[in-house]
Amino acid sequence: MKKAKPLVLIVDDNSVNIDLLVNTLKKDYRLGIAKNGTTALEYTDKHLPDLILLDIMMPGMNGYEVCTRLKAVTRTRDIPVIFITAMSEAGHKTRGFEVGALDYITKPFHAAEVKARVKTHLALKEAHDYDIYIASKIQKTLLLGSPPRDIPGIQISQLTIASQKVDGDFYDFFKHSNLCFDIVVGDVMGKGVPAALLGAAMKSHFLRVLNEQLRLSGKKELPEPAKIISSVHSGMIDQLEDLETFVTLCYARFDMSKYIFSFVDCGHMRTIHFHDDLNTCSLLRGVNMPLGFPEKEPFRQISVQFKPGDLFVFYSDGLTESKKVNGSLYGEKRLVDFIQANARVEPENLIKSIWNDVTAFSHSETFDDDVTCVLIKIDKEPLSTVFPDEGRLEIMSDLKELGRVRSFIREFCAKIDDSVLDDKRLNLIELAATEVMANIIKHAYNKRSGEPIQINARMSADEVVFEFFDWGQGFDPESVPEPVFDGSHDEGFGLHIITHFVDEVIYSHGDGGRNCACLKIKLTGGN
Amino acid sequence: MELSTEKIGDVTVVSVLTEVLDASNTEEFKTGFASILNESNKLVFEMSHVKLIDSSGCGTLLYCQKQLNKLNGALKLCGVQETVRTLFELIRIDRVIDIFDSKEEALKAF
Incomplete structure (x- = not known):
């Protein structure tokens, strides 16, 4: 990955030793020199060397302390440190390893040995960096889904900061219709490539389970989150046990037609639900164990009602466990308080200010863990006014x-997403309307032309209703004989067609001799 | 409504060149059918242009078949679109009139 020669920092207070080391290494590496601990820390912070050769006995800050400080800071903790010292006793060596050194070279040293050890540790470091590079690539490309942008009535914004160690945070969105979508946020225990790969596997497993269950139900019924989790769990438990790891996650469904949030939480961070009308936050936690634990109980799903203006905050532990130098954590409470105070800020800006608050707290923009945060804001205007129709x-x-009536119906339904009302179903609704119209003209008005017919259409979040009014002879559906299907009759199919291709048909008679045929088409729960 | 015909052996293939066959144009269709009936009693209706057909259109197809049967002829359909087929299945037209995927298969069936 690096084109320039690796940078090696030599820390020693003895000029003779420095000269020796410089002569040994100058051909193969760029070199930095520090003559005491303080300079070494400053140099490291500024130049981030690839490896540090560190003398133990120095005036002022000794090598152990320098190493301890390097290991306490996220950006410098992974730099390999090799101690160089005249002290060869086992006790010193042990202490060196305890504070985080990778290796030891004892003085007087041989040039060949120094070269060999430096080379080996740089190669290991490079392999490790490559691992992280691959893992972060996996994370960026496979673990983080892009939110659906076209769901009316909500805004989504998200934040992801990959740590230097990539720990398998993942999230994804599954849009079922304009009124319903799922979100899954999870965190694989472990770091690097294995965690990233497992996260990717989990994500694709969710997709597979969703597809399988939808197919099994003939695409009519969305599987409940608890059922999805249960299938994913049984499909992944063997792999999780083999890898000796587990996954915490929250799988949640937003049903915008009923304003219901249903979720299955498996040991993940508590989701924050800000209630716009009450100006309070509640914390949503389930009772399930993380996936990978041998679960005996069925997964429990919890549903809560939400309202226009509410906000949901999903996040990983990387956010609440971001640390100050003194070790104190950002914490759930601080996050909740921050959300509470800023919940009405636009999500795009709110997520930026969360990030600013976290970095201001930790005085750092690099983190031990991945930081992910997803905000889902329910529009203040209720959905019925989004579909004002x-x-x-x-x-x-x-x-x-007849053609004009069909065009009216097609245009009226045009704003409904194809996944809710596909072209074929729309054709069949047009057909039903054609039959209603033909019946009115033929029977109610006895084929007289020039009589009035009025069609009222209205749409709510979960249904479309067409009412056909006429002022002709009333119609009683009970009086219609059963259709004959043996080819002997070429009439009498109209009502049969209407009742089959819409979800509900109601005939009624109103004041002033007005008849009504009302067709209802459900937009939720399949055809 | 345009009905274009093509004679293949003793069978006449009639392309139904309309997107809609409903109560507004079934009479027109029957008129066109009557003139074809003078020439041939074995017909294939090629339906691929038809996106929507209503009960009146279905009734017309059943009427056509009855007329052909009276003349010892037959009616077959091909190129039926999905929505139309859904309706045919609902009112069992598919059990009364033979439906084929392609014109060639329909021709072979006579």
Whole structure:
């Protein structure tokens, strides 16, 4: 990955030793020199060397202390440190390893040995860096899903800061319709490539389970989150046990037609739910163990109602466990308080200010763990005004108008997402409307043209309703004989078609001799 | 409505060149059918242009078949679109009139 020669920092107070080391290494490496502990720390902070050769006995800050300080800071903790010392007793060596040194070279040293050890540790470091590079690539490309942008009534914004160690945070979104989507946020225990790969495997397993269960139900019924988790768990438990790891996660569904949030929490961070009307936050936690634990109980799903203006905050432990230098944690309480105070800020800006608050707290922009945070804000305007829709068509009784009625229906339904109302179903609804119209003209108005027909259309989050009004002869569906299907009759199929291709048909008679045929089409729960 | 015909052996293939066959144009269709009936009693209706057909259209197809049966002829359909087929299945037209995927298969069936 690096094109320049590796940078090696030599820390020693003795000029003779420095000269020896410089002569040994100058051909192969760029070199930095520090004659005491303080300079060494400053140099490291500024130049981030690839390896440090560190003398133990120095005036002022000794080598152990320098090493301890390097290991306490996220950005410098992974720099390999090799102690160089005249002291060869086992006790010193042990202490060196305890404070985080990787290796020891005892004076007087041989040039060949110094070269060999430096080379070996740089190669190991490079391999380790490459690991992290691959893991962070996996994370960026496979672990983090992009949020659906086109769901009316919500705003989503997210933040992800990969740590230097990549720990398998993942999240994804599954859009089922304009009114329903799922989010999964998870965290694989462990770090680096194994955690990243397992996170990616988990994510694809969710997709697979969703698809399988949808297919099994004939695409009619969305599997409940608890059922999805249960299938993912049984599909992954052997692998998780083999890898001796586990995954905490929260799988949640937003049902915008009913304003219900249903979730299965498996030992993940508590989701924050800000209630706009009450100006309070509640913390949502489930009762399930993380995936990978041998679960005996069925996974429990919890549902809560939400309201326009509410906000949901999903996050990983990297956020709440970001640390100050003195070791104190950012913590859930501080996050909740921050959300409470700023919940009405636009999500894009809110997520930036969360990040600013965390970095201001930790005085650092690098973290031990990945930091992920996803905000889902429910629009203040309720969804019914997002679909504000009513429509009306007034026409005369004439079979030539059938095409116009179908166009009216198609245009009225155009704003409904294809996943809720696909083209085929729309065709069949147009067909049902054609039958209603033809019945009115043929029977209610006895084929007279020029009589009034009015169609009112309205749409809510979960249904579309078309009402056909006429002022002709009333119609009683009970009086219609059963259709004959043996080819002998070429009439009498109309009502049969209508009742089959919409979800509900209601005939009624109102004041002033007005008849109504009301067709209802459900937008939730399949056809 | 345009009905274009093509004679293949003793069978006439009729391309139904309309997107909609409903109560507004079934009479027109029957008129066109009547003139074809003078020439041939073995017909294939090629339906691939038809996106929507209503009960009146279905009734017309059943009427056509009855007329052909009276003349010892037959009616077959091909190129039926999915939505149309859904309706045919609902009112069992598919059990009364033979439906084929392609014109060639329909021709072979006579």
